[in-house]
Amino acid sequence: MTKIEAIIRMQRLEAVQDALTELDISGMTVTEVKGMGRSKGITHTYRGSQYTLSLTPRYKLEIVVHDHEVEAVIAAITEVARTGEVGDGKIFTYPLGEAVRIRTGERGDTALT
Template identity: 55%
Template sequence: MKKVEAIIKPYRLERVKEAVTALGVFGMTVTEVKGYGRQKGHTEQYRGAEFQVDFIPKVKVEIVVADADANRVVDAIQKSAGSGAIGDGKIFVFAIENAVRIRTGETGESAL
């Protein structure tokens, strides 16, 4: 099993959800996060004062899938979240040793 973790722009979340759901993947965890990479923040004005915003709001999407589905999920996220601009985000893929469905006790891929 693989865990696909993507940091994306918040307004791209619905497109990512639709793209992943179209693959038959229905479970995902979404967390609002803040961070920066090459974008390094930006300057904003509020009531005439200029200030630096170092951490930019993003969304972290976590999806655990079977090994065979991981590349398709990564491709779907990349296509649906990408705009070609700096700050589109990153995708990370981790190996998952085991999963357990608490309600039934199922383990491994059947727990997904």
């Protein structure tokens, strides 16, 4: 089992959701986050006073998949979340210790689907 964490542009969420559904991936946790990377911040101007907010808003997706699905998911997200501009986000993967379905007590790979 692997946990995939992807930081994506907010306006690409629907496309990523559709791509994951195509791959039959049914579970995902989405969080609104703020972060910084290579992209410049956003400049606000209020009565001529300018403030640059270096933290920009993104969605963080957390998806836990079977090990054999990892490459397909990475490929799908990379394809649909990309705009080509700086600030498209990143994908991180982590080996996962355990998964438990709370309703039934199932563990491991069977708990995922």
